[in-house]
Amino acid sequence: MPEAATVRATIGDSEFDRDTALTRREPGVPGVYDIDLSAGWTIISAVNGGYLLAVLGRALADALPHADPFTISAHYLTASQPGPAVVRTDIVRTGRTLSTGQASLFQYDDQGREVERIRVLASYGDLDSLPDDVRTTAKPPAIPPMEQCFGPEDGPAPVEGSSAITDRLMLRLDPSTLGWALGAPSGNGEMRAWFGLADGRDPDPLALLLAVDALPPTAFELGLSGWVPTVELTVHVRSRPAPGPLRVSISTRNLAGGFLEEDAEVWDSADRLVAQSRQLARVRLR
Amino acid sequence: MPEAATVRATIGDSEFDRDTALTRREPGVPGVYDIDLSAGWTIISAVNGGYLLAVLGRALADALPHADPFTISAHYLTASQPGPAVVRTDIVRTGRTLSTGQASLFQYDDQGREVERIRVLASYGDLDSLPDDVRTTAKPPAIPPMEQCFGPEDGPAPVEGSSAITDRLMLRLDPSTLGWALGAPSGNGEMRAWFGLADGRDPDPLALLLAVDALPPTAFELGLSGWVPTVELTVHVRSRPAPGPLRVSISTRNLAGGFLEEDAEVWDSADRLVAQSRQLARVRLR
The missing domain is CATH 2.40.160.210 (Acyl-CoA thioesterase, double hotdog domain)
Known part of the structure; x- marks a missing residue:
């Protein structure tokens, strides 16, 4: 049995990359990933929703043929806690320029049963393939230096x-x-x-x-x-x-x-x- | 075997109610609905995405314990055509004030196989249970009479x-x-x-x-x-x-x-x- 593969961080080994790194539960169960949710991204006692979305986003980037989230929708079901979690992904459709996937993050209750925390639906593509044109005139926010x-x-x-x-x-x-x-x-x-x-x-x-x-x-x-x-x-x-x-x-x-x-x-x-x-x-x- | 039940329109029998009415594929297959997508809501030859979202929204209103979509996210996978379709719903979580569900709309290819058109994730509640307060000062759009x-x-x-x-x-x-x-x-x-x-x-x-x-x-x-x-x-x-x-x-x-x-x-x-x-x-x- 091969070693469990860690989905590699795309940029270096920062805190963010380390804490969103997932381990593939291979072989035999494609699209399933284990992770230990870090206590380093909590607000009061809850795990930050953006950090959790990045974890799910990274799992889908691995599961889908395209690497970049173009649009990702998350419904938050129950509050996540630092500690073990599993992400289960499902490929909905793969296309030439866009692929769509679904992912859920689960944690475990006292009896070890999986409790769903978040469900996500997302369409991924390749940002580098897009033309450079910007046709609108939106301006950056007025924010002081x-x-x-x-x-x-x-x-x-x-x-x-x-x-x-x-x-x-x-x-x-x-x-x-x-x-x-x-x-x-x-x-x-x-x-x-x-x-x-x-x-x-x-x-x-x-x-x-x-x-x-x-x-x-x-x-x-x-x-x-x-x-x-x-x-x-x-x-x-x-x-x-x-x-x-x-x-x-x-x-x-x-x-x-x-x-x-x-x-x-x-x-x-x-x-x-x-x-x-x-x-x-x-x-x-x- | 009981007659297939039609999910009743909530308001009268207008064109919109008639064309979004679904038939429950009961018994034995809860959460599955048949519908004939109307040609009355097409733009050029494509079926309008808002009409399709209303069809999926109506199915979830029937499947979930809450009747009103609070937030509904749809990913459009392939172009829908007027004609037979099936909606499959899945209850993700039911809570006291909010319930979350998933739904997919499928049509059939030449071999009769199901092809997924749209996948939706949504959280439903009861709009009538919300307090009446409005705390912001957003104004209606400036539009002539x-x-x-x-x-x-x-x-x-x-x-x-x-x-x-x-x-x-x-x-x-x-x-x-x-x-x-x-x-x-x-x-x-x-x-x-x-x-x-x-x-x-x-x-x-x-x-x-x-x-x-x-x-x-x-x-x-x-x-x-x-x-x-x-x-x-x-x-x-x-x-x-x-x-x-x-x-x-x-x-x-x-x-x-x-x-x-x-x-x-x-x-x-x-x-x-x-x-x-x-x-x-x-x-x-x-």
Whole structure:
């Protein structure tokens, strides 16, 4: 029996690559992967949804004939915990330019039974095969230079929910979206930040899946302070990001009936809109 | 053996209800439904993606313990044709306030084998259980009164792609987004219209799934005239729509690399934002 193969990180051996690395449960069970979910990407006690999406995204990149997520939709079912998990993938359709796959992440209950945490449906392609043209005039978010933005180390801003993930990210928030941290939320559903990985690893498509769900919730700027669990998150990766820090801009237009949407745009250092996402989240008032 | 049950229309017996009605393949095969896809909702020769999403949405409303789609993500695999189809549903998780399900629509090839057309992942709830509060200040789209907007009957506007579906819809386009029809596209990725069902049926959550994909593509206003097939479409239904016509506003920020996103907002006659959607579509230049 051959050694279990580890799905190799595409870029170096950073914390992000190490913590999203999956082990193929070969032979005989194609498309099944084991992973130990890292405690390094938790917010309070929950595992960050973007990190989990990157784990599922990496499994599908291995299972499908195409390597880059073009559009990936995740429905979050139950809260994941650090520790052992299994990812089961299923190839839905393979085509010349796009392939579609499905994946689920499971963990184990007290009796060792599998409990499904997240189910994902995604279409993958090859970003490098796309033409370079950009026909629209969307502009990067107006965000001050990084040295004028604030990170958790800049206190007194109490970055609520700061937790293990804080150490893994380079996150510097636009002061104009930090009113909530000073007790004076703006009432605008906006959040903007510079984003990178703390160990300097450059962004790739999988890191974009993390970037869209890494900022404090826009609900904070709308005057709410409770937990905002994601119901569903869909990410479109539109271009391979250039090296260097990303700018992430998140906005909410509709906080109503106990739910809100969060739309994220991610721009790379070459001023290219590299990812767009939307999530539906539930507001838990407290 | 009991008679096959038809999943009843929720509102009357309109064209839309009749053409999305499914027959349960009971007993013994729970969650499987037969339907004859109507030729009444085609654009050129393809069946409209919003109509298909409403068919899948209706199947899941029957299969799941909750009746209203809160968030539904569809990946379009192969082009559907009018005629027989089968919908297979799978319950992923049932909870107190939300349930998650999966559904696939299949048709048959020359040998009678099933070919998957669309796969959907969705979370359902009960819209009537949500509190009435709206905490954001988003405004309905600036669209002229209906009598100042244009429908296909108003020629000379050549509503490209007009087809059978034109007869089923009340669609009146904002003249400021109709430049493309006069050979002078604005270059803005925007499309706005009043929307209703031609037979006067009032909107419900399933009709919202149709509304988000019923306008001409924003690509027309960006100067393109080819076919824009949907890769993935996710709809959030945020509130049960009030009776009367809807206003639909669609925008594109990023047409690049041969793909574009289309974001739709649907507002009801009570000025409530009742649905938001985003799709990733491919641009087929011609």
